[in-house]
Amino acid sequence: MFQGTIMFFDRFTRDSNPVNREQHYPIYKNYRYYDPPALYTLNRERVHYIPPYTVVE
């Protein structure tokens, strides 16, 4: 619960950033950014990097 709360604030911060977002995230086919929460669980095994501009199925 605590982790989920601070993950929310971190997510909110990143979503508030208006600059260079396209250089950070891969995208869905519908042009929305793809940034799964698994990347932010602090579990290295679950961090699977996908480079920006990659179109995710």
Next chain:
Amino acid sequence: MLRIIFSIVFCVSTFAQTNPLKSDLNRKLFADYLYCEQDYLRTAEEYESLSQTFVSDTVLYKIGKSYSIIGDYSKAINSFNLIPDSSEMFFNSRLELAKIFYLSNEKNLLRNLLTSDNFSSPQLKKILIAFYLKINQPDSISNDLFQLSDEDEFTFKNFFERRKNPPYKSEVVAGILSTVVPGAGKIYTEDYGDGITAFILTGLFSYLAYDNFKHAHNFRAYLFSGLAAGFYLGNIYGSVASAQIFNAKIDFNFLKELSDYLSNKNYFINEIEFCK
């Protein structure tokens, strides 16, 4: 007379059922054509349908190569292993096997290939070095293995140094920096926009909390304090996560460069030109 008529009828009906287009020779020619057209699945099927007398080392090599290209590694390995060591195709078949073992992460088979039959070419050594770099075991590369004496030696030593000392960002440092100055950890991990945003949001809500406490608006003051604390902790947490993602990106880029290098070098296999 009746016998003659029956014989003629029998011969005609038997001959009519024999399709000369499906003779072994024609099938081999067709398979050669398919191979040059890069229709590898059908190539392998046509070659495999040939009778034993038509199966040469070249055919075995082409079957293995076809299965290797379409990703059916077990069939490719079977085919390459059938090529005898007296064959001209033997050396290339070993390199093709090394490529398959590299791609399918078969560490022991790759190492056995290098040590078996006293067969250790520079090409196989390079594939083994690349494999140790791929699975992040640079310490397993012995100095003896590095004696390549060609331009690839420098490239592999460069890859080795990068694998041994990758330019990772410390998760602890990122967390501490963000604890001291909100957003600093993200700037350290080169997420500049996120770092500045974290600094602005934490600063803004902290100021609002301070200002409301100052003017005795306690409810709003506690509300903004809670939000400021959330953004502050979220920024520390996010900086650690950002360092992890940065390090994953370093690994990803390294493996991509290694993979591109091997692909450009065709896994050190000198392709045999079958389609002139």
